[in-house]
Amino acid sequence: xxxxxxxxxxxxxxxxxxxxxxxxxxxxxxxxxxxxxxxxxxxxxxxxxxxxxxxxxxxxxxxxxxxxxxxxxxxxxxxxxxxxxxxxxxxxxxxxxxxxxxxxxxxxxxxxxxx
Amino acid sequence: xxxxxxxxxxxxxxxxxxxxxxxxxxxxxxxxxxxxxxxxxxxxxxxxxxxxxxxxxxxxxxxxxxxxxxxxxxxxxxxxxxxxxxxxxxxxxxxxxxxxxxxxxxxxxxxxxxxxxxxxxxxxxxxxxxxxxxxxxxxxxxxxxxxxxxxxxxxxxxxxxxxxxxxxxxxxxxxxxxxxxxxxxxxxxxxxxxxxxxxxxxxxxxxxxxxxxxxxxxxxxxxxxxxxxxxxxxxxxxxxxxxxxxxxxxxxxxxxxxxxxxxxxxxxxxxxxxxxxxxxxxxxxxxxxxxxxxxxxxxxxxxxxxxxxxxxxxxxxxxxxxxxxxxxxxxxxxxxxxxxxxxxxxxxxxxxxxxxxxxxxxxxxxxxxxxxxxxxxxxxxxxxxxxxxxxxxxxxxxxxxxxxxxxxxxxxxxxxxxxxxxxxxxxxxxxxxxxxxxxxxxxxxxxxxxxxxxxxxxxxxxxxxxxxxxxxxxxxxxxxxxxxxxxxxxxxxxxxxxxxxxxxxxxxxxxxxxxxxxxxxxx
Amino acid sequence: xxxxxxxxxxxxxxxxxxxxxxxxxxxxxxxxxxxxxxxxxxxxxxxxxxxxxxxxxxxxxxxxxxxxxxxxxxxxxxxxxxxxxxxxxxxxxxxxxxxxxxxxxxxxxxxx
Numbered sequence: 001x002x003x004x005x006x007x008x009x010x011x012x013x014x015x016x017x018x019x020x021x022x023x024x025x026x027x028x029x030x031x032x033x034x035x036x037x038x039x040x041x042x043x044x045x046x047x048x049x050x051x052x053x054x055x056x057x058x059x060x061x062x063x064x065x066x067x068x069x070x071x072x073x074x075x076x077x078x079x080x081x082x083x084x085x086x087x088x089x090x091x092x093x094x095x096x097x098x099x100x101x102x103x104x105x106x107x108x109x110x111x112x113x114x115x
Numbered sequence: 116x117x118x119x120x121x122x123x124x125x126x127x128x129x130x131x132x133x134x135x136x137x138x139x140x141x142x143x144x145x146x147x148x149x150x151x152x153x154x155x156x157x158x159x160x161x162x163x164x165x166x167x168x169x170x171x172x173x174x175x176x177x178x179x180x181x182x183x184x185x186x187x188x189x190x191x192x193x194x195x196x197x198x199x200x201x202x203x204x205x206x207x208x209x210x211x212x213x214x215x216x217x218x219x220x221x222x223x224x225x226x227x228x229x230x231x232x233x234x235x236x237x238x239x240x241x242x243x244x245x246x247x248x249x250x251x252x253x254x255x256x257x258x259x260x261x262x263x264x265x266x267x268x269x270x271x272x273x274x275x276x277x278x279x280x281x282x283x284x285x286x287x288x289x290x291x292x293x294x295x296x297x298x299x300x301x302x303x304x305x306x307x308x309x310x311x312x313x314x315x316x317x318x319x320x321x322x323x324x325x326x327x328x329x330x331x332x333x334x335x336x337x338x339x340x341x342x343x344x345x346x347x348x349x350x351x352x353x354x355x356x357x358x359x360x361x362x363x364x365x366x367x368x369x370x371x372x373x374x375x376x377x378x379x380x381x382x383x384x385x386x387x388x389x390x391x392x393x394x395x396x397x398x399x400x401x402x403x404x405x406x407x408x409x410x411x412x413x414x415x416x417x418x419x420x421x422x423x424x425x426x427x428x429x430x431x432x433x434x435x436x437x438x439x440x441x442x443x444x445x446x447x448x449x450x451x452x453x454x455x456x457x458x459x460x461x462x463x464x465x466x467x468x469x470x471x472x473x474x475x476x477x478x479x480x481x482x483x484x485x486x487x488x489x490x491x492x493x494x495x496x497x498x499x500x501x502x503x504x505x506x507x508x509x510x511x512x513x514x515x516x517x518x519x520x521x522x523x524x525x526x527x528x529x530x531x532x533x534x535x536x537x538x539x540x541x542x543x544x545x546x547x548x549x550x551x552x553x554x555x556x557x558x559x560x561x562x563x564x565x566x567x568x569x570x571x572x573x574x575x576x577x578x579x580x581x582x583x584x585x586x587x588x589x590x591x592x593x594x595x596x597x598x599x600x601x602x603x604x605x606x607x608x609x610x611x612x613x614x615x616x617x618x619x620x621x622x623x624x625x626x627x628x629x630x631x632x633x634x635x636x637x638x
Numbered sequence: 639x640x641x642x643x644x645x646x647x648x649x650x651x652x653x654x655x656x657x658x659x660x661x662x663x664x665x666x667x668x669x670x671x672x673x674x675x676x677x678x679x680x681x682x683x684x685x686x687x688x689x690x691x692x693x694x695x696x697x698x699x700x701x702x703x704x705x706x707x708x709x710x711x712x713x714x715x716x717x718x719x720x721x722x723x724x725x726x727x728x729x730x731x732x733x734x735x736x737x738x739x740x741x742x743x744x745x746x747x748x749x750x
Contacts (some may be wrong), residue, residue: 053487
């Protein structure tokens with residue numbers, strides 16, 4: 001049960017993130033929802049690599065006969081964090097321009113491109 | 116020289132990236148040579164892509180391992196058959212997509228250099244353009260799932276930044292924001308699926324996962340997330356809503372390249388379906404899912420396009436509709452994958468028709484967007500209710516638009532007819548109703564393009580467009596390159612199908628050849 | 639160079655099309671040559687004849703793009719009235735369709 005706790009947390013986070021993205025109309029809140037979704041996927045990637053009682057995956061002066069956690073997923077997570085930062089920065093700068101030009105950041109009113 | 120030829124797949128990514136990073140410096144200190152530099156770098160990267168494609172066609176599947184000594188395979192002997200470096204695997208299908216990306220990206224650069232002359236922020240624009248080109252080349256060459264995700268995100272970010280470039284009162288930024296949000300969610304779902312696959316098989320290499328794949332619930336969840344996220348990137352119904360928003364407000368040359376980027380997403384979908392999941396899943400069910408998505412895209416795309424009044428939004432809905440043709444052809448081929456007799460009878464032709472349609476669509480849709488962009492460049496108007504009689508002033512643009520419109524409607528002798536004929540005949544053998552729907556959609560496509568052609572180019576010369584001149588020569592040069600390929604592929608379809616499309620179809624239908632090329636018999 | 643494209647149930651050869659079109663264009667040119675070649679441009683001889691009425695200004699004669707397929711759009715009004723509001727422009731709806739698509743495809747692939 002304790003070992004499954006991260007997966008339950010991931011399911012809850014993805015549910016909350018999708019609820020925010022689908023229901024909230026303020027664009028800033030939608031960007032926050034995307035941030036929560038990205039954090040959930042990062043947590044999923046790290047949790048995959050965990051081994052019971054594992055140590056950091058460094059071979060220098062490593063004690064004998066101990067499991068190490070997987071290092072590849074840590075690289076994947078770092079890459080994803082960087083991609084997320086770039087995407088969030090781009091989204092927020094676009095929201096700033098839209099606020100300057102339209103005067104609103106409510107997605108119900110930001111509808112000049114429809115049909 | 117042999118150093119270049121040995122490391123061609125690395126040059127595919129390195130040349131555009133190096134060019135992109137040097138452009139701001141050149142723009143700051145030597146702005147006069149910036150245009151010449153971007154044309155040179157784009158030409159060199161297209162040449163690298165064409166050379167790579169030729170190497171694949173003459174020598175077979177190309178496996179390039181990053182960072183290994185030359186000649187060692189992806190799976191070193193002492194690893195027990197598990198590959199552990201990032202590899203680029205370019206087989207027939209990857210070479211096919213590289214060719215289409217190379218042709219369209221070079222033609223669009225010629226167009227953009229002329230149409231962006233009076234705009235500001237050109238250094239960053241061209242740098243983002245080269246990043247998008249590098250992203251497309253990488254996405255269709257890679258053999259590693261996480262590398263695919265990284266290139267997918269590069270495409271999304273640079274594509275969204277390019278779409279928002281001319282702000283036009285904020286409307287371009289709105290389209291770009293919707294495109295960015297939708298594609299970021301798609302990218303995160305792809306990463307979730309990659310994580311699921313890694314957790315079970317402890318490897319990110321596509322060939323290794325394909326050789327170990329079994330059918331569990333987690334794998335089906337991963338497959339469903341891949342199909343929906345990559346269909347969202349490609350613009351298939353019911354995930355197509357952001358596509359017309361983004362295509363209609365982008366600068367015209369950028370839209371032509373984003374069509375190629377969407378089809379790279381389609382490449383990813385077919386690679387996952389045929390190569391990674393090929394032998395294990397129930398191909399009839401998933402094939403019918405793809406067919407239904409294709410039919411919905413065709414019908415909804417063309418019926419939404421008919422009442423449009425914005426000229427580029429109309430073209431964007433037609434892009435959604437033509438994606439449906441590709442999904443229909445390849446879906447039929449996937450549905451009969453388990454049945455060798457049906458595959459030999461019509462499955463192979465359906466696959467070839469769908470794949471041939473990919474390169475045809477990139478060519479004629481690029482030509483149409485460039486021609487429409489030329490009209491908007493000279494008149495500044497993009498509503499069909501205000502245009503008219505431009506055929507008197509812009510004769511070359513009218514000819515190119517007519518060629519593109521006849522090609523998309525499937526009129527001989529242009530290339531659209533050849534690929535649509537293959538799709539109609541093979542889908543008719545599978546299920547006649549699907550083929551009839553495809554033909555009706557083709558008629559509606561012709562109808563909507565006749566509407567656009569008449570209302571923009573035909574008619575008397577209107578007084579407000581008296582002084583409209585023809586567009587600069589560089590823009591016409593870009594359109595000429597695409598026209599040569601549209602007419603050439605239409606007049607010699609058997610040559611094109613035999614040399615380019617059949618290797619691609621065979622590479623997808625034989626899952627085993629991909630696996631043995633990478634793992635080298637260490638199965 | 640220009641050969642047959644085999645589709646498994648028939649074939650298509652662009653050479654046939656080229657021959658037919660060349661013959662058709664030849665006939666069209668022969669007929670065009672039989673027309674009148676001596677007329678004065680810019681005078682009464684080249685203006686359209688509208689039963690003696692004045693020619694309206696050029697902008698009013700041209701049918702605009704938005705009005706062109708009015709009949710088609712009006713005939714399928716029930717279909718279009720449901721379809722066009724779906725393309726609402728609200729980002730939340732786009733992602734709702736994504737979730738619906740994931741759930742439907744998952745149910746189909748698991749059950750069937």
